[in-house]
Amino acid sequence: MEERTGRRPRIADVAREAGVSKTAVSFAFNRPSRLAPETAIRIRTVADSLGYRPDPVARMLTQRSTRTLGVLTPQALSVIFSNPFFGAFSEGVALAAEQEGFALDFISPLHGSLTRAIERAMVDGVVAIGVSAQHGEVEQLRVAGLPLVMVDSSALPDLPTIEVDDEAGAFAAAQHLLALGHRDILVVGIESTPGTPPEPDGVGGRRARGYRKALAGAGIELMRGAYVVAPSTIEGGMAALRRTWEDGLRPTGVLVMSDVMAIGVLRAARELGLRVPADLSVVGFDDIDISQHTHPPLTTVHQPIRLKGETAGRLVLAMIEGRDPRPASVRLDTRLIIRESTGPVARSAKRTDATCRPVRLQRTSGHPNPNPRGGQPTA
Amino acid sequence: MEERTGRRPRIADVAREAGVSKTAVSFAFNRPSRLAPETAIRIRTVADSLGYRPDPVARMLTQRSTRTLGVLTPQALSVIFSNPFFGAFSEGVALAAEQEGFALDFISPLHGSLTRAIERAMVDGVVAIGVSAQHGEVEQLRVAGLPLVMVDSSALPDLPTIEVDDEAGAFAAAQHLLALGHRDILVVGIESTPGTPPEPDGVGGRRARGYRKALAGAGIELMRGAYVVAPSTIEGGMAALRRTWEDGLRPTGVLVMSDVMAIGVLRAARELGLRVPADLSVVGFDDIDISQHTHPPLTTVHQPIRLKGETAGRLVLAMIEGRDPRPASVRLDTRLIIRESTGPVARSAKRTDATCRPVRLQRTSGHPNPNPRGGQPTA
DNA sequence: ATTCCGCGCTAAACCGGTTTGCTAAACCGG
DNA sequence: CCGGTTTAGCAAACCGGTTTAGCGCGGAAT
Numbered sequence: 095m096e097e098r099t100g101r102r103p104r105i106a107d108v109a110r111e112a113g114v115s116k117t118a119v120s121f122a123f124n125r126p127s128r129l130a131p132e133t134a135i136r137i138r139t140v141a142d143s144l145g146y147r148p149d150p151v152a153r154m155l156t157q158r159s160t161r162t163l164g165v166l167t168p169q170a171l172s173v174i175f176s177n178p179f180f181g182a183f184s185e186g187v188a189l190a191a192e193q194e195g196f197a198l199d200f201i202s203p204l205h206g207s208l209t210r211a212i213e214r215a216m217v218d219g220v221v222a223i224g225v226s227a228q229h230g231e232v233e234q235l236r237v238a239g240l241p242l243v244m245v246d247s248s249a250l251p252d253l254p255t256i257e258v259d260d261e262a263g264a265f266a267a268a269q270h271l272l273a274l275g276h277r278d279i280l281v282v283g284i285e286s287t288p289g290t291p292p293e294p295d296g297v298g299g300r301r302a303r304g305y306r307k308a309l310a311g312a313g314i315e316l317m318r319g320a321y322v323v324a325p326s327t328i329e330g331g332m333a334a335l336r337r338t339w340e341d342g343l344r345p346t347g348v349l350v351m352s353d354v355m356a357i358g359v360l361r362a363a364r365e366l367g368l369r370v371p372a373d374l375s376v377v378g379f380d381d382i383d384i385s386q387h388t389h390p391p392l393t394t395v396h397q398p399i400r401l402k403g404e405t406a407g408r409l410v411l412a413m414i415e416g417r418d419p420r421p422a423s424v425r426l427d428t429r430l431i432i433r434e435s436t437g438p439v440a441r442s443a444k445r446t447d448a449t450c451r452p453v454r455l456q457r458t459s460g461h462p463n464p465n466p467r468g469g470q471p472t473a
Numbered sequence: 474m475e476e477r478t479g480r481r482p483r484i485a486d487v488a489r490e491a492g493v494s495k496t497a498v499s500f501a502f503n504r505p506s507r508l509a510p511e512t513a514i515r516i517r518t519v520a521d522s523l524g525y526r527p528d529p530v531a532r533m534l535t536q537r538s539t540r541t542l543g544v545l546t547p548q549a550l551s552v553i554f555s556n557p558f559f560g561a562f563s564e565g566v567a568l569a570a571e572q573e574g575f576a577l578d579f580i581s582p583l584h585g586s587l588t589r590a591i592e593r594a595m596v597d598g599v600v601a602i603g604v605s606a607q608h609g610e611v612e613q614l615r616v617a618g619l620p621l622v623m624v625d626s627s628a629l630p631d632l633p634t635i636e637v638d639d640e641a642g643a644f645a646a647a648q649h650l651l652a653l654g655h656r657d658i659l660v661v662g663i664e665s666t667p668g669t670p671p672e673p674d675g676v677g678g679r680r681a682r683g684y685r686k687a688l689a690g691a692g693i694e695l696m697r698g699a700y701v702v703a704p705s706t707i708e709g710g711m712a713a714l715r716r717t718w719e720d721g722l723r724p725t726g727v728l729v730m731s732d733v734m735a736i737g738v739l740r741a742a743r744e745l746g747l748r749v750p751a752d753l754s755v756v757g758f759d760d761i762d763i764s765q766h767t768h769p770p771l772t773t774v775h776q777p778i779r780l781k782g783e784t785a786g787r788l789v790l791a792m793i794e795g796r797d798p799r800p801a802s803v804r805l806d807t808r809l810i811i812r813e814s815t816g817p818v819a820r821s822a823k824r825t826d827a828t829c830r831p832v833r834l835q836r837t838s839g840h841p842n843p844n845p846r847g848g849q850p851t852a
Numbered sequence: 853a854t855t856c857c858g859c860g861c862t863a864a865a866c867c868g869g870t871t872t873g874c875t876a877a878a879c880c881g882g
Numbered sequence: 883c884c885g886g887t888t889t890a891g892c893a894a895a896c897c898g899g900t901t902t903a904g905c906g907c908g909g910a911a912t
Contacts, residue, residue: 177560
């Protein structure tokens with residue numbers, strides 16, 4: 095810790111200082127048994143006193159592997175980390191990675207360019223989540239022969255993919271609402287990222303199909319204004335319900351494509367003076383951790399988020415390690431979890447008409463019963 | 474995309490195939506202007522057809538920089554990613570990193586060893602969060618001269634540190650409860666990771682000090698059983714309140730050291746048949762995003778989590794880039810946000826005694842009013 | 853016609869480690 | 883005392899790129 099010069103010491107510096115060869119220094123760190131014990135000690139002492147730390151990059155170069163897994167997402171990290179869905183997914187990937195001693199490196203657009211991010215990524219394999227097939231960037235990786243697993247993507251033919259039965263889940267959600275007598279139903283979809291075209295085969299598209307199928311089975315068709323999209327955030331969900339209400343629609347049930355938005359819907363409902371589920375039933379999607387702790391606990395479509403991440407992680411690790419060179423795609427199940435945010439449609443609220451029609455006559459401006467303590471910081 | 478052999482092609486392969494030197498290939502990728510346009514095109518075409526992707530590791534080696542920021546945590550990633558606090562913090566770091574075109578690499582124990590993880594970490598600088606000074610691993614980095622910023626750590630003397638005024642925040646929280654007339658107060662602390670000794674100067678210690686100071690100022694001392702610790706999760710919070718109740722304690726106010734746990738307390742309270750805030754006031758800490766959407770919205774101590782991450786990120790980036798070689802530590806403010814989970818102590822609940830004493834006489838077994846629909850999946 | 857310049861490209865050195873193959877000395881049993 | 887094995891350590895090649903210095907050449911300036 096003594097003579098620290100300007101530059102960081104390299105292996106040659108340690109070698110010179112200790113009066114040995116580079117090889118000896120390398121051995122002192124990696125295979126001490128190949129050195130006389132006291133030599134090894136001496137070298138390490140010198141190294142410590144110089145503040146020497148073997149350069150990991152150089153090391154990885156000779157080893158031709160980084161033991162790092164990439165998690166690729168088309169969204170900015172600064173926008174995604176507090177999304178509970180992404181958090182849980184990452185947990186799953188991390189679990190798989192940790193078991194094999196792999197680190198995690200997040201790959202997301204650098205200065206807006208995913209390509210540039212991919213070029214820099216020092217990883218042995220990649221789990222891509224929410225990347226559409228259109229994103230040509232994926233080709234880059236595939237062609238380069240880097241082990242790659244896609245999650246929640248409109249499947250590329252010959253790429254291992256992990257998905258979830260979104261359509262069946264959505265179908266069950268809608269069925270549930272129908273069984274409770276709801277006919278006036280609002281669907282809240284996930285807004286596709288600006289610049290990205292909506293993907294009929296993407297997650298959103300599949301869920302929409304599930305909803306529609308169930309609704310159509312009951313002879314119901316969504317009317318204009320009864321399908322809204324919003325960013326998948328709490329605020330997005332709140333805005334969606336508020337907007338709908340302001341437009342004069344009065345659904346008795348809401349199908350929301352993500353729990354995060356559903357929580358916003360719950361909140362907005364309370365602020366509109368609606369009781370859930372007495373006045374409004376809400377069904378989410380994902381079953382993130384907090385959903386069982388919302389008020390009321392959220393009825394939602396469960397998907398095994400962590401397992402999805404873990405499975406993807408294991409798959410790509412298997413590819414990296416050479417076992418299982420052509421791994422199959424995996425499709426995981428979803429299932430409806432009925433909690434307390436859904437209930438039978440209220441007597442008074444029942445309408446004769448089977449569709450959710452705009453009822454402009456009874457349109458109200460502003461909130462019927464705005465909560466006076468609206469959650470704004472007061473201090 | 475044609476003749477793919479077993480191995481991934483190297484720059485030499487492309488050079489040979491295109492009939493040029495390695496240099497030319499390198500230029501084709503990095504400085505095309507130094508080549509005749511058609512040569513550049515030809516080289517890139519050959520490269521594409523071979524599926525060539527320049528090895529990022531080799532590239533970083535010559536550039537002697539990885540343009541990657543490390544986020545160091547002593548906890549396993551698989552346990553931390555769905556912690557909203559960590560998510561928000563990471564968002565902040567990511568924001569700073571993205572602006573400078575840096576990627577993020579998470580450094581956490583590999584096979585239980587943080588040291589090993591640090592050895593592998595190919596980063597230009599590190600933001601360490603929640604790492605105690607005792608963790609000798611930090612020395613490794615400091616000695617190696619790697620830019621390093623500590624967050625929420627018992628400050629090492631000569632290391633730039635970002636912290637938050639935990640003590641003042643906790644003090645304000647306790648004062649608030651006292652002002653509302655609460656005298657029987659429960660404190661829920663964060664359980665230190667097993668194996669780690671509790672740190673009096675750590676975040677938990679500072680918050681505890683703030684609470685105690687306020688309480689002491691009102692002549693109140695916590696009694697045995699009125700200070701419990703739990704893992705900082707929703708379940709941890711639920712368990713803490715339940716356990717307390719089962720022990721026969723009947724606090725009217727709870728000071729919780731994290732919002733995540735506070736959400737658990739809220740939930741457990743409801744299951745115990747307690748109304749919040751009528752029967753029980755709850756104050757959290759952190760002000761994570763969902764806290765304004767809980768039921769009721771949570772009174773809590775706000776700390777600028779994202780800003781903390783962003784500041785730490787900027788600081789370490791400044792160090793990496795050579796500007797600001799000896800950056801100062803930063804202390805950010807906390808402030809109490811009063812929402813709806815706190816209220817005046819109820820008439821009936823008021824006790825004469827000023828301390829939270831175990832009232833074993835009225836001990837109840839089981840839950841007074843167990844919620845029949847206890848949030849378990851029913852489908 | 854010579855000089856000079858810039859273009860287009862290359863050979864070789866370099867980044868900071870690891871690994872291979874080898875040598876010299878020490879050891880060892882017969 | 884000898885041949886053979888082990889031990890300790892070294893020089894050089896290598897990982898896969900980037901970068902520096904420089905070379906041959908054609909055209910413009912002198």
